[in-house]
Amino acid sequence: MNMLKKDRQFRPLPVPSVDVHGLFGERQDAICDSTAETLLDRCVEAGMVAAIDTSRPSPGIVIPIQSWSGSTQMFWDSDLGKSIETVAYSLYRKANPKLEARVDEIIDMYEKLQDEDGYLNAWFQRVQPGRRWTNLRDHHELYCAGHLIEGAVAYFQATGKRKLLDIMCRYSDYLIRTFGRGEGQLRGYCGHEEVELALVKLARVTGQKKYLDLAKFFVDERGTEPNFFTEEAIRDGRSAEDYHQKTYEYGQAHEPVREQKKVVGHAVRAMYLYSGMADIATEYSDDSLTNALETLWDDLTTKQMYVTGGIGPAASNEGFTDYYDLPNESAYAETCASVGLVFWANRMLGRGPNRRYADIMEQALYNGAMSGLSLDGKTFFYENPLESAGKHHRWVWHHCPCCPPNIARLLASIGSYMYGVAEDEVAVHLYGEGKARFEIGGTGVVLTQQTRYPWNGAIHIDIAPEKPARFAVSLRIPEWADGSTLKVNGEPVEIASIEVDGYARIEREWKSGDHVDLDIPLAPRTLFANPLVRQDAGRAALMRGPLVYCVEATDNGPGLNGIRLDGKLANARTSEIVELGDAVALDIPVVRETENWGATLYRTTPPAAKEATARFVPYHLWDNRAPGEMLVWIRSEK
Amino acid sequence: MNMLKKDRQFRPLPVPSVDVHGLFGERQDAICDSTAETLLDRCVEAGMVAAIDTSRPSPGIVIPIQSWSGSTQMFWDSDLGKSIETVAYSLYRKANPKLEARVDEIIDMYEKLQDEDGYLNAWFQRVQPGRRWTNLRDHHELYCAGHLIEGAVAYFQATGKRKLLDIMCRYSDYLIRTFGRGEGQLRGYCGHEEVELALVKLARVTGQKKYLDLAKFFVDERGTEPNFFTEEAIRDGRSAEDYHQKTYEYGQAHEPVREQKKVVGHAVRAMYLYSGMADIATEYSDDSLTNALETLWDDLTTKQMYVTGGIGPAASNEGFTDYYDLPNESAYAETCASVGLVFWANRMLGRGPNRRYADIMEQALYNGAMSGLSLDGKTFFYENPLESAGKHHRWVWHHCPCCPPNIARLLASIGSYMYGVAEDEVAVHLYGEGKARFEIGGTGVVLTQQTRYPWNGAIHIDIAPEKPARFAVSLRIPEWADGSTLKVNGEPVEIASIEVDGYARIEREWKSGDHVDLDIPLAPRTLFANPLVRQDAGRAALMRGPLVYCVEATDNGPGLNGIRLDGKLANARTSEIVELGDAVALDIPVVRETENWGATLYRTTPPAAKEATARFVPYHLWDNRAPGEMLVWIRSEK
DSSP states (O other), X not given: OGGGTTTOOOEEOOGGGEEEOHHHHHHHHHIIIIIHHHHHHHHHHHTHHHHHOTTSOOOOOOOOOSOTTSOOOTTHHHHHHHHHHHHHHHHHHSOOHHHHHHHHHHHHHHHHHSOTTSOOOHIIIIIOGGGTTSOTTTSOHHHHHHHHHHHHHHHHHHHOOOHHHHHHHHHHHHHHHHBSSSTTOBOOOOSSOOHHHHHHHHHHHHOOHHXXXXXXXXXHHTTOSSOHHHHHHHHTTOOSSOOTTSSGGGGTOSSOGGGOOSOOSBHHHHHHHXXXXXXXXXXXXXXXXXXXXXXXXXXXXXXXXXXXXXXXXXXXXXXXXXXXXXXXXXXXXXXXXXHHHHHHHHHHGGGSOOHHHHHHHHHXXXXXXXXXXXXXXXXXXXXXXXXXXXXXXXXXXXXXXXXXXXXXXXXXXXHHHHEEEETTEEEEOSOOSEEEEEEETTEEEEEEEEEOTTSOOEEEEEEEESSOEEEEEEEEOOTTOTTOEEEETTEEEOHHHHEETTEEEEEEEEOTTEEEEEEOXXXXXXXXXXXXXGGGTTEEEEEETTEEEEEEHHHHOSOGGGEEEOSOGGGOEEEEEGGGTTEEEEEEEEEEEOOOOOXXXXXXXXXXXXXXXXXXXXXXXXXXXXXXXXXXXXXXXO | OGGGSTTOOOEEOOGGXXXXXXXXXXXXXXXXXXXXXXXXXXXXXXTHHHHHOTTSOOOOOOOOOSSTTSOOOTTHHHHHHHHHHHHHHHHHHSXXXXXXXXXXXXXXXXXXXXXXXXXXXXXXIIIXXXXXXXXXXXXXXXXXXXXXXXXXXXXXXXXXXXHHHHHHHHHHHHHHHXXXXXXXXXXXXXXXXXXXXXXXXXXXXXXXHHHHHHHHHHHHHTTOSSOHHHHHHHHTTOOSSOOTTSSGGGGTOSSOGGGOOSXXXXXXXXXXXXXXXXXXXXXXXXXXXXXXXXXXXXXXXXHSBOTTSOBOOBTXXXXXXXXXXXXXXXXXXXXXXXXXXXXXXXXXGGGSOOHHHHHHHHHIIIIIIGGGBOTTSSOBOSSOOSEESSOOOOBSOOSSTTHHHHHHHHHHTTHHHHEEEOSSEEEEOSOOSEEEEEEETTEEEEEEEEEOTTSOOEEEEEEEESSOEEEEEEEEOOTTOTTOEEEETTEEEOHHHHEETTEEEEEEEEOTTEEEEEEOOOOOEEEEEOTTOGGGTTEEEEEETTEEEEEEHHHHOSOGGGEEEOSOGGGOEEEEEGGGTTEXXXXXXXXEEOOOOOSOSEESSOOOEEEEEEEEEEGGGTTSSSOOOEESSEEEOO
């Protein structure tokens, strides 16, 4: 059945085509009510808006002092782009004329700022005007363009207003003239990938293949010899050897992308590159890219990924280190990196549904990514450690403010990640209460999910084509979902008999009134890490459905490393926690060291322990109540 | 019996009065044969000697590039001082005219460099001549003086040559004129403590109390209000708030030293301060200092000390963080800090023998400090982690070269730390093959230890006074040494009946031919950490005698976190490892996860395990053979 796979093109639904309720809907409401406005406020306070306002003086270069309002940054355009994108998605869900007017004002400033030739970059027009295209390796120049393109596409789709889209088309046309293999063109690419996937979005919304071709050019050129970053350094009079990150692995430019087998360097850069590669693979049916991506996917997910879907353990390079090096307390695991993993996983579904990608997409989304935004939508995690001694808390902002708008734009557009539609098939990648509208083979279809997933595994799906039509509905059966059952119009169907790449593929003539019931058991399970992960030795993590659980001091008191799981998960009791939006908590029998040990630091007898109960809550919701210790990997007696 | 304690003054023996054999002797041989010369070579290569050579141009300020030869440092005088001190001790043990001539040449340069007023500092005479005494907080100015004084004292004692001693007396006389509470004097002290303990040494060797008084002035002034560092910053036109270490806790100058109750800041600075305070407490019988030190001692040793005697877990401040925060793999635990803890513990014995201090002195010496020097005396650890994934190795040198000469001078002078002598008592703090010569109440005594300690716990001690004399011999009974036995001239003596503060105190008339046999059982024991040390939860460390043991991949293969102790220590077998200088290894039955787990990163079943044997070797000897993983805290099933 795998032959179905590679010749098809599954594309995500536009955000306005999916209504989202349930857990995702609650997060979207928080974004509409708080985060979207917070992002614009912080952009103003940081000076980003003043930086693009040609009626005000150049902000100049301000040395960062680790304060969110204390420095000018050469990547501020990207933060404005992601904030515009978030606001755009929020406007689909909830009209907000005031917020819309603020974005319109920013767009007007960009219109005034844009050069006659189409160039647009606040830093290189206002702060260092002589330095355009002199250091693509370090200067985030095309990266900024990419985020403004993504913002433009989203804002056009949300409001129908073309101004920013036209600005970014003009800029992209300028990029097409500037970059290429022709005489006088730059044969380069950005040190921080992003523009590749943005150009694919621009191509899809405008129908202009030229933007796809530019994206493909950037992907194809990356890492080829002679290396562009070395050449440009020589041209710029810089020493190519004197590179703060030592090797071009940092930006995945150390070898041609199709030859890369190991996930290396800066985690967000890697995810954005692979996302762009996957888009190009889908659009050009490019098997050589897909093959490289499959190798990289295995490398990441079997050797370098936290159980939360967090990636990139080290702060020093915001990225990858050695295989199986996954420290918990010092985990960097940037929110943006897990967001990027969701992007990549989603795009790996472009050539056909496969739970190999969709399971990880769900895992990274619900854990490593969603942890980045507080329940009220007002505070943010940058790093996402799996253990805290009690001092790690969400920020109001960050001097490098990439994460807040990134998790916000992902969650605000999450409907687009739930489904993939091809000519004769719709794939349901993620479950959650809501409604999707799309066309298959010219027939309009409304697909409605009724479910309390991820809190409950019962999913009722109504499929309502405007007229009877033959197509496939593919429902993801997560690898962990042992014992799932399926009924079509009330009739049991054996999942194994219709399973393709982990999806139950129901191909039939669908008519209004048809419905499917999928029941996914959500019994808690313990996970053990490969023994090569030294930091998790002797420990287990608890999952229920797609959610990683943790213990917090606010429920359990301090001393979380004194808790030992003894495998009695069958006796777990569930309860709903009102302060966490009715999230399902698990109360589990454990052994716990509760002795008053006294003043000695070391002694020859171990601490006494006795039976106790520990409360586990979803990891992504930690630090939403009283501050304190947190722990994912619990000591285990098994 | 405690009333014996506070009115007495126990002073260490001069280094030439103690012959050292056994394990310590082997390390001293390596220092004589390799380290002493290596230190001078590296000082030359780094440019330190050129920096004080007035016949050559000023080295200027070279930006550090993390290379031992790549920068000029304002604390280079201290490295020369410590290297001279090491060479001096090596000359006691083994004459070396070539080495001595090289030091004489350096001393001649210092003589030429010294200002007419007595001032002497390579940096502020040659690199920044206008900046003398402008920033005591950051500039290591008195710290450099202290190390040159220590070098001068040792070199005088070793060779009888007074030149450097006279230079440093002139400089110290200048310091007495410069610092004080009088009109026009600086009421300040150094950001990096050291000069205090050095001045005590100078006072003891010259018999001049004025140097003691200056040391006491520095101790008494520290941390008083108005804070000197703030005042000097204002005078110097600097912002006192703009301090890279944020609070004066970094240099223990946040409050008067007698009010300090918590060990904070830079670990080496703290140890040097407390050492100086303890010397002053002994010399002035100052109970207010002793009381403060006892509180600080408890704070350090019951809340902030690795089982190796390593201290200061964090690289960011080279120092202390939160109570019970003792990460193993990222432990900073600088060699210098454990050396400093040995200094402090030794000086806490100045007011009477007490195993509360001597046990920790031995623990820090044999583990956290001695690990800093390779068996061949040629390479060095700066950080001393308790776990390594295989990439931590000894350096040939370090861009901040404080540790190599520090561990070398400690080991080269270790005889001085083994004994303390008062008017009517000799205390044996450390055991080891060798001979000590001293006077008690005017009677010359030779005390000889015959033992293979720390490899074997049988210690035979001959006490030979030149004529019969009444005095006490106090022998430390380590707190861990359950079941120790004692015989005096062959007659068993019950230790408990004569024990004072953890020492067996044998007071009698001693005559030539008297001997004592002390037998300390060295059965291996497991230690568990206070459960508040989250990093050691579910783990145990193995000790035998004073030595912490570890497992290394070279003996056990990789995957050391798959080893689980199950408490069967009674079945431990000992063997001697030739490549480690006949060190005693322990082969212990364990349970080990040996399964070939496969490619999955996470799964629902734990790794399979089976019975095995693991080889443990002394921690301080790790990384002397094939490189690889190392682990101290082993998973424990108890």
